[in-house]
Amino acid sequence: MKPEEHHYVTTGQLAQRTGMTLRTLRYYDKIGLLKPSQYDHSVRLYSKEDVARLQKIQMLKFIGLSLDEIRQFIQDDSTPEQDLGSSLKMQKEIIQYKIAQMQYVSKAIEEALGMVDEQGQEVDWEGLVDMMQTIHKEKDWSEQYHNAVRLQARIRLYDQFSWNKIGWHPWFFEHLGSLPHLKVLELGCGDAALWRRNANLIPETWSITLTDLSAGMLEQARMSLGANSERFKFLVADAQAIPFHDNEFDIVIANHMLYHVLDINRAVSEMHRVLKPDGCVYASTMSTSHLQEIEQLTQAFDPHIQVLDPVMERFQLDNGREILQASFTEIEQIRYEDYMLIDEVQPLIQYMTSTPMNARKILVGEKLDQFTTYLRGKIAEQGSLYITKDSGFFLARKMQEDKEKYL
Structure with missing residues (x-):
């Protein structure tokens, strides 16, 4: 059979098309980094998926990773090469x-x-x-x-697999309203996804300050916003010691970040302090039921496997009101309605092994094969797996009656 009939290329053809050397491609094969999909006698034959993997390898080399690190990533990365x-x-x-x-x-x-x-x-x-x-x-x-x-x-x-196709960021942003001339502060802005995904909806008269503990993350936020970054101020800041005067902002946003703060009560007090009278905090999080079916599936298979990070339990929809009540009297909880119906195994396993818990270390080799068979059986039995998504936010308003509590 001829290689071109099945969309394969030889080592020489791949080297010519990519600019790689024959020596490098042969070395990648030798160390197991890039094995050709097929051999025709002594001729290496590379598929389109192999080319996609080679591109990924070259990118990882470009950002400074060693070949050992790259090999580990290629093994760990569950993204299909076709994707x-x-x-x-x-x-x-x-x-x-x-x-x-x-x-x-x-x-x-x-x-x-x-x-x-x-x-x-x-x-x-x-x-x-x-x-x-x-x-x-x-x-x-x-x-x-x-x-x-x-x-x-x-x-x-x-x-x-999510039922709610609006998406979290557009839904959350809509609740900020569109009143003109507001001063807005976001704590722990990350890569500024909230603003990037709603760039066309931001009122022109808003003054927005984005903060994060990581200066590098702030640079990423600035870059991700592109030309729109000129509309924002960027500042390295700790939510536990917000570097602004009292009564300065109309809106303070803490989007899925308060559970990471060491002293949550202090951060809440600081948010209250920098808010203007009648200003609002938007503090989003999840409930303890969020994605619990995923944890239950893995626990039923092996009680030692953990998927969900318990850090979110420090500030979640079930205890957040009590935490905010230390500084605020008017608090409203607003939930984002959503769920997932999952009928494919691989995306679910990829999620389970993506969290910082121990699932990605346990679900390897034969154990992973057994778990895959287990999930396929569950999906065959039920048609699809229902997964709860329970997130939302607290809207806390700074009122005059807060004063005694705050002091």
Whole structure:
């Protein structure tokens, strides 16, 4: 049979089309990084999926990962090679994070150069130490790539099987309203997804400040907003010590982030402090029933497997009102109606192994094969798996009667 009849290319053809050397491709085969799909006697034959994998390998090399790290990622990455769109989106995201980090480091060097200009050739040891801390403080890039892969797995599950097609970010943004001339503060803005996905709906007269603990993440937020970034102010800030005056903002947003804060009560007090009278906090989270069927499925198979991160239990829909009541008297809870009906095994397993818990370490090899068979049986028996999605937010308004409680 001829390779071209089945859309295969030889090592030489692949090298010619990609600019890779024959030596490199043969080495990748030798170390198990890129095995050809087929052999015709001694001729290596590469499929379209192999080419997609090679592209991913080259991107990972570009951002500075070692071949050992790349091999581990290729093994861990559950994204089908045929799903080129999801793979490229994930790769674009990680490149943007890389650019953001480099820009942050560049700013640190620029500041150090400014100090050198001011002080002549005298060495500012403290400044050099600060610069080194700046370079090393951001997340390891191999871990960042892992996080991007895992996030894509979660997004794919939600996008494919969620009943509510509005989407969380448009729904949440709609509840902020559209009154003009508001001052808005977001704590823990991450990559600014809330604003990027609602860019055309933001009132022109709003003054918006985005904050995050990570300077690198703020750079990513700035980049993700593109030309719209000029409409925002960006500031490194801790929700436990918000660096603004009393009574400064009309709206304060804490979108799925309060459960990560060390001292939640202090953060809530700070949000109350910086709000203007009659201003509102929008604090979103999930309930303890959110995705519980996923946990139950894995527990029934193996009680040692954990999928859901218990950190969210620190501030969730069932206890959030009580926490906010330490500073606010008027609190309303608004829920986002949604659920999933899942009738495919692989997207579900990809989600389960994407969380920071131990599922991805246990569900490997023969254990993964057994679990896959188990899930297929459940889907065959029920037709589809119902998964609860229970998220929402608390709308807390700063009232005059809050004063005694706040003091």
